[in-house]
Amino acid sequence: MMDLNLHPVHVYGMTETYGPITKGYHMPEWEALPLKEKYARMARQGHAFVTSLPIRVIKTELPEGQIVDVEKNGTEIGEIVFTGNICSKGYYNDPEATRKLFAGGVLHSGDLAVWHPDGALQILDRAKDIIISGGENISSVALEGMLVTHPDVLEAGVVAVADSHWGERPKAFITVKQGKALKGEDLIAWAKNNSAISKFMVPREVEMVEELPKTSTGKVKKNVLREWAKGADRSPAR
Numbered sequence: 001m002m003d004l005n006l007h008p009v010h011v012y013g014m015t016e017t018y019g020p021i022t023k024g025y026h027m028p029e030w031e032a033l034p035l036k037e038k039y040a041r042m043a044r045q046g047h048a049f050v051t052s053l054p055i056r057v058i059k060t061e062l063p064e065g066q067i068v069d070v071e072k073n074g075t076e077i078g079e080i081v082f083t084g085n086i087c088s089k090g091y092y093n094d095p096e097a098t099r100k101l102f103a104g105g106v107l108h109s110g111d112l113a114v115w116h117p118d119g120a121l122q123i124l125d126r127a128k129d130i131i132i133s134g135g136e137n138i139s140s141v142a143l144e145g146m147l148v149t150h151p152d153v154l155e156a157g158v159v160a161v162a163d164s165h166w167g168e169r170p171k172a173f174i175t176v177k178q179g180k181a182l183k184g185e186d187l188i189a190w191a192k193n194n195s196a197i198s199k200f201m202v203p204r205e206v207e208m209v210e211e212l213p214k215t216s217t218g219k220v221k222k223n224v225l226r227e228w229a230k231g232a233d234r235s236p237a238r
Contacts, residue, residue, distance in 0.1 A: 012045040012123065016088045016107060022046045022055055022121060045113070045121040053084035056106070057115040060127070065104040074116045077124060077137055081106035112139075129222055131160040131170050138170055138201050140222070146196045147172060150187060152180040157212045157220040158203065161229045171229050172203040175211055184208060 001008060010024035024046035030038045048055040057078040059068045070078035087107045090098030101108055112130055113123045124130070124139040131138040140158040147156040155175045160168040176182045184206035191202045213224040228234060 008042070010043060010045055012121070014109060016101070017052075017082055017086050018088070020049070021052050021082060021086060022048055024120070041120075043122075044116065045123050047119055047121070052082070052086045055121060056081050056083075057113050057121065058106070060112070064100075067104040067106055070115055072115045072117050072119065074114050074122070077112050077114055077130075079127060080109040080111045080113050080121060080123070082109065083107065112137075126222075129159070131158075131168050133160075133163070133169050133200060134166040136198075136200050140170065143170055143172070143197065143201055143203070146194060147174065147187070147191065149194075149196070150182070150190055152176050152182040153187070155212050155220075157222065157225050159222055159225045159229055161205070169205075170201065170203040171205045171207070173207050173209050173212060173225055173228070175209060182208070 007026065009026070011020035012022045013020035022045050024042060024044055026042065030041055033041070056067075057070050058081055059070055060077075060079050062068060067081070070076040083106050090101065110127050111123050112125050112127050113121050115121060123141070124137075125141045129140045131140060140160075143158045144156040147153055147158070153174055154177045157173045158170050159173075161171045163169040172187075174182070174184070174187065187206050188203065191197065192199070213221040215221060
């Protein structure tokens with residue numbers, strides 16, 4: 001795309017914020033960076049639009065209603081929250097959902113992210129999709145992103161499954177590219193030697209499937225994958 005002078009811009013928002021509220025602003029000094037580092041910065045969700053109030057990333061381990069920012073170090077994980085007149089007023093005829101949405105006076109996104117020193121956001125996962133294994137947070141999105149770099153992998157969907165020792169562990173559902181015959185144990189061995197992720201993130205279970213369940217907009221249905229992992233019937237609905 002860049003060779004064609006097409007410059008992708010990453011934006012982020014929610015229905016509750018009337019669409020995009022952040023933008024990945026491209027900085028001129030990035031041109032001197034190695035391509036991998038440059039693209040990593042371009043992939044961040046960026047900074048708030050000038051028409052909104054600053055976006056914050058807050059600690060998630062505090063009691064409901066307590067709002068404390070995480071450190072801007074690119075490693076501490078927190079929840080993205082919004083304020084300002086770009087936020088909705090609430091959910092129609094649902095006061096309890098509205099109360100939870102605005103607990104502590106900010107609009108809770110349900111998205112987990114890190115805050116970089118330059119103030120840029122980088123989303124890691126939905127709060128409900130994060131995998132907590134042995135006290136470590138594993139981003140299903142980051143793990144999926146690594147798995148699809150395997151030359152034989154077409155798509156990946158990662159969910160948490162119960163583990164008697166670690167509490168939770170990741171399980172990956174994989175579709176392979178046409179004409180390829182990849183085995184789960186081979187993908188696991190490949191992941192163990194991939195420096196892009198920590199060892200505790202490597203899935204110990206990989207299942208090959210013909211296709212991943214998706215929404216009408218193409219998003220993987222993680223709720224269905226969680227049911228599959230529990231042994232639910234996979235017969236198509238009639």
